[in-house]
Amino acid sequence: MRSMGVMPNCFTFPIVLKSCGKIHALAEGQEVHCFVIKSGFKENPFVGTTLIEMYSSRGEAGPAYKAFGEMIERNVVAWTLMVNGYLLCGDVVSARRLFDLAPESDVVLWNTMISGYIEAGEMVAARKLLDVMPNRDVMSWNTMLNGYANNGDLDACEVMFDEMPEQNIFSWNGLIGGYARGGNFLQVLATFKRMLIEGTVNPNDATLVTVLSACARLGALDLGKWVHVYAESHEYGGKTYVVNAVIDMYAKCGTVKNAFDVFVNMCARDLISWNTIINGLAIHGCGADALSLFQQMKRDGVKPDGIEFIGVLCACTHMGTVADGFSYFQSMIDDYSVVPQMKQYGCMVDLLAQAGLLVQAVEFVDQMPTKADAVIWATLLGACRLHKNVDLAEIALHQLSELEPGNPANYVMLSNIYGDIGKWKDVARLKAVMKDTGRRKLPGCSLIEVNDDIVEFYSLDERHPDSDEIYEALDGLIKLSRSSGHASDLTEFEQ
Numbered sequence: 191m192r193s194m195g196v197m198p199n200c201f202t203f204p205i206v207l208k209s210c211g212k213i214h215a216l217a218e219g220q221e222v223h224c225f226v227i228k229s230g231f232k233e234n235p236f237v238g239t240t241l242i243e244m245y246s247s248r249g250e251a252g253p254a255y256k257a258f259g260e261m262i263e264r265n266v267v268a269w270t271l272m273v274n275g276y277l278l279c280g281d282v283v284s285a286r287r288l289f290d291l292a293p294e295s296d297v298v299l300w301n302t303m304i305s306g307y308i309e310a311g312e313m314v315a316a317r318k319l320l321d322v323m324p325n326r327d328v329m330s331w332n333t334m335l336n337g338y339a340n341n342g343d344l345d346a347c348e349v350m351f352d353e354m355p356e357q358n359i360f361s362w363n364g365l366i367g368g369y370a371r372g373g374n375f376l377q378v379l380a381t382f383k384r385m386l387i388e389g390t391v392n393p394n395d396a397t398l399v400t401v402l403s404a405c406a407r408l409g410a411l412d413l414g415k416w417v418h419v420y421a422e423s424h425e426y427g428g429k430t431y432v433v434n435a436v437i438d439m440y441a442k443c444g445t446v447k448n449a450f451d452v453f454v455n456m457c458a459r460d461l462i463s464w465n466t467i468i469n470g471l472a473i474h475g476c477g478a479d480a481l482s483l484f485q486q487m488k489r490d491g492v493k494p495d496g497i498e499f500i501g502v503l504c505a506c507t508h509m510g511t512v513a514d515g516f517s518y519f520q521s522m523i524d525d526y527s528v529v530p531q532m533k534q535y536g537c538m539v540d541l542l543a544q545a546g547l548l549v550q551a552v553e554f555v556d557q558m559p560t561k562a563d564a565v566i567w568a569t570l571l572g573a574c575r576l577h578k579n580v581d582l583a584e585i586a587l588h589q590l591s592e593l594e595p596g597n598p599a600n601y602v603m604l605s606n607i608y609g610d611i612g613k614w615k616d617v618a619r620l621k622a623v624m625k626d627t628g629r630r631k632l633p634g635c636s637l638i639e640v641n642d643d644i645v646e647f648y649s650l651d652e653r654h655p656d657s658d659e660i661y662e663a664l665d666g667l668i669k670l671s672r673s674s675g676h677a678s679d680l681t682e683f684e685q
Contacts, residue, residue, distance in 0.1 A: 198229065204240040211244035219244050223257075233262045239271055246275030251284070266292070270299045277306035297325065301333050308337035313346075332360045339368025363396050370400050376644055378404035379413060395426045402435040406442035410639050414439040418452075434462050441470025450479075464492060469501035477505035496528045503537035507544050515541040536566045543573030548582050564593040571600060575607045583607050598624050 198206070203226055210219030223241060226232055238261035245254035254275045261268060269292040276285035289295075289303045300323045307316035320326065320334050331354045338347035351357065351365045362385050369377040382401045385393060393401070398421050405414035418436050426432045433456055440449035453459070453467040464487045471480035484502050487494065494502075499522045506515035519538055522528045535558050542551035551570060555562045567589045574583035583604050590600040601624045608616040636647045647654065654660060 198225075201236070203234075203237045207237070207240040207244045211247045214248065216244075216248045216250070220253075223253075232257075232260050235261060235263050235265060235268065238264075239268050242268065242271045242275055246271065246278050249279050251276055251279040251281060266294050266296050266299060269293075269295070270302055273299065273306070274302050277302070277309065280310075282306055282310050282312065297327055297330060301330055304330070304333050305337075308333070308340070311341065313337060313341060313343065328354070328356055328358050328361065331355075332358070332364055335361060336364045336368075339364055339371065342372060344368055344372050344374065357391060359391050359394050359397070362391055363394070363400070366397060366400050370404060375404040375407045376646075379408070379410060379644065392424075393420070395421075395429055395432050398426060398432055399435045402432075402439045406435075406439040408637050408639075408644050409443050410644055411440075411443040411445065412639055412642060414443060428457055430456070430458050430460055430463065434460075434466055437463065437466045437470065441466065441474070444474065446470055446474045446476060459492075461492060461495060461498070465495075465497045465501065468498060469504065472501040472505035472508065475508045477507075477509035477511075480505040494522075494526060494528075496522070496531060496534060499528065500533055500537055503534065503541060507537065507541045510545055512541055512545050512547065532560065532563055532566070535560075535562070536569060539566050540569050540573075543570055544576070546577050548573060548577060548579050552582060552585070562589070564590055564597075567593065568600065568603075571603050575603060575610065578607065578611055580607060580611065580613070 203222065206222050207219060210216070210222060226237055226241070232238070238257055241257035242254045245251075245257065254272065258264065258268060258272045269288070273285045273289050273292075276282070276288065285303065285306055289299070292299060300319070304316050304319050304323075307313070307319065316334060316337055320330060323330060331350065335347060335350045335354070338344070338350055347365060347368050351361060354361060362381070366378055366381050366385075369375070369381060378401060382393070382397070382404075385391065385397075398417055401417055402414060404410070405417065414436075418439075421427050421432050421436065433452060437449045437452050440446070440452065449467060449470050453463060456463060464483070468480045468483050468487075471477075471483065480501055484494070484498070484505075487498075499518060502518050503515055506512070506518065515538065519530070519534070522534070523530065528534075535554075539551050539554060539562075542548070542554060548570070551573070555566060555570070567586045571583055571586040571590065574580070574586060587600055587604045590597070594600060601620050605617050605620040605624075608614070608620065638645055638647070645654070651657065
């Protein structure tokens, strides 16, 4: 354009400056800024606001403020961009000072300042500003709601939600998402049901994905099936990320056939689709099917990633094919340039350990370029109980005592190994060690779905109102199991 002698105008410069900001070409942007000044456009509001935006996006608050000061007419957009520029640079104090100086302000400027406080973790200041904000709209409330959710203050998030004069889909998703990020999956389902009962706002695709994820974590198959039907009937069934969540839900709830049927009928698949179904099949022992799908994925031209190989290696573990596992592991490195991470190394250790190759598993750990984490040593410890290898179990516990000194579950595992082979003195010694740590192993917990509700049971739990009937039924199952020749250790339930 310049070589042809065509002069840029106030519409050309913003486009070029925006491009410089997006591709992080600050030096070129500065050159364009110089040309802006020479061309007499530095006072133009369109050019000025773009300069503020370009410099702010690169953390250059000083040049941004200089461009702001050179503008003769500063509208609310310019003030908002400059306030946001300071916030992007982490200077909340200067942002608030400029905010207070703004001759006019709109909802966007107020929300920008409130969001700045939230990003800085200053929730009290954010709430104070919201309280004095004129003409608050639902998005203003949502900004604060999501702030509490993102900062993990779910109690304040609940209060804010109930305090809102009206809620939209973003309000509900903010509350549900907050519960999900906090690991409160029971509350995710309860809030979703409340949303349906109140009926003022319908769930959208983001809602359904979060709820399906909660169903997967809790094993809430019936509700998950209902959400699947809802998604299909409300035209969300064609969205790949929703279908991926459905596949994940079915797989984690144990209905692998349903997961596979959904996968087969997908209109479009992405890498996450393949990852989800292959890992789901592998975890549930369908190793041959998982590997077959992996080969089909490669034939379809989809390049696997590290997560894909976790499922593949898990499949090899279930099938006991150690040589194939090593072949896939090496192919991951050589053919797909995937650098093994702790999870892939953990899969290899599990592959060797489950096959009884415990010495080779320890040698593999010693050869790892990074120090093994607690998960890998716990995997080895668990395999030592399976194969009754006390010596390596003691080595694993020694490593775990350094990585997780306060985790009593590791001592319990070694104690069980001692008990399995009749080393009762060592069992007593470990119990004394556990007592000295002052920590107790958390009891085992199970979640089951009963009458459209999730019921939580702990080991030897007597809190349930029907516990007498439950234990009576369990006692009957134990007797039936033993009469059928099943020899599992069920003495714990008879105490």
